[in-house]
Amino acid sequence: MTDVTQRSARRTAADTEPMVLAFDVVVTAVQDLTANFRRITFGGACLEAFGVAGDTLDLRIKIVIPTAGRACPDIAGMMRGSAASSWYQLWLGMDAEERGSMRTYTVRESRCTGPQPEIDVDFVMHLDGDGRGGPASEWAAAAQPGDRVCIIGPNSSAAQCTTAGAYGGIEWSPGLAQHVLLAGDETAVPAISAILEALPADMSGHAILEVPDGQDVQPIRTRSAVTITWLARGQRPHGELLEAAVRNAIRVPGWVSLSGRGAASGGSEPEEVDIDRAILWETPQLLETAIVQSGVNPGRPPGTQPFYAWIAGEAAVVRGLRRYLVRDVGVDRKQVAFMGYWRKGRAELS
Template sequence: MLPKVQSPTSRRMITLEVRRTTRTTPNFTTVTLGGPELEHLLPTGFDQAVRLFFPRAGQSGLTMPTLSSEAWMAQVLLLPKSRRPRVRNYTIRRVRPERGELDIEFALHGDTPACAWVLGARPGDPAGIFDMGRTYLPPADAEGQVLVADESAVPAVLAILEDAPASLVAEVFLEVPETADVRKDIVAPEGVRVHWLARDGSADLPGRLALDAVQGAALPQGRSYTWVAGESGLATGVRRHLVRDRDVPKPDIAFFGYWRHGRSSPG
């Protein structure tokens, strides 16, 4: 069975600061973080994820955990709320070690603590990261791949495509809030077909367009590897369809519910 996560061989808490923010499209913003401690991050590419620590509204600074084991979570929860940071999971979009910088691209959706922090972030503001490894782990003998994401996982898929080998053959389904969020200049191997799906005011729940597109698509033949992430209904829906309707073995599907519609993330 395929592993679900490739954990880092070593890691530590890393404190950085905001270098700049860039509005990528109407519903996406990229925050560039930097600082000398970035030298302690081992970039692995693809969908390498980090725990992102940032101050709560009203806090004057950032209190980072001092433990670099899984005990960090208990340490954070024991802090009084006046000092406890917000913690969320995000994919590293790009790393520039020679400049001591990394980018994290955020999908802006609703009045959430993360969106408020992103929109209010200014150069010099503190933030921290903790390496969580990666989940995109295709087997060497996969003849083709299927990558599916709503807006929360679009940055992860774009990072995967940029790091993919030139031999990759894949069908990619990316759902975004509106047509203006579609990227015209993505980097991907020639054997990759990217299907952009824009809701453009549709009342459908996020992920529904992508699920429908996968259900009606011609997918790669032979042994394939599927990586799907986003709203939990999208992740479980794609997996259910592939297993029940296309006889894809469960171990060949990596699926991740990044969020659930109508529920906020704890912390």
């Protein structure tokens, strides 16, 4: 029996509503990890039901941030008392003041099996000199034990959450690849760290993390042979160091697709994405779906590539890396997950 099935078996119907993906949680601890990262630990009995089977990897959650001075909306309670099947429609239907703001974060670590279930989320503190930023970073800057938010995430009792693939909130999917590239800015540090911690010993490759400052470097444990490179941005433009390091790493022989295409032959131009209007999000799973829907056979079974890349961060930087890998190097798009985690100058669309 897996962790999650044991937990499900222990629970009685009164303990949890199986299909409710909303968790009302309380801040139990706040820890400044580095100058720009703040770890917030969320607890609550309801978290006993939180999670998917297996490692959390890059598991994403939504956090509903209450409007300043107002209580967090009780989405879980509303769902129990409503015929609505979608928490999102319920939330959107609320008065704007009452519903607050919704932002996406990664579960850095989940400890939901013990008597006091908890999850950690690492917030990047992107505040200006006056302490102003988006609702999530402002909330995190002021967070104290006892504060409440609502988290939207997988409920282990729900059929759609039994595996990471079924839930759909985990993108890391290297298939049979044993050589990987993980690249991201500070917002991807929690996901890359959790992925590295879960990798097996026979996985090799590079993890490249660009952070604002040298003091933002954090210890990461991994059994894998993946080499970890931290890049301190300082006053340089966002992504400049990351892009150079990826270009360097991808030139190493053997870092291209099974098709044998290298930098000399290149690949095709990926479709342009207007990152100010659309979300830059292209993952092998989405491509598989598009291929099945279009009826075009890619001629290669999924998950058989030896190389896999996972790239996340500011959308313009990710778009540049996508173009380099797919068009210039010729890496098969089905071997790469590209995710624009945020867009400079734009609040997250919720």
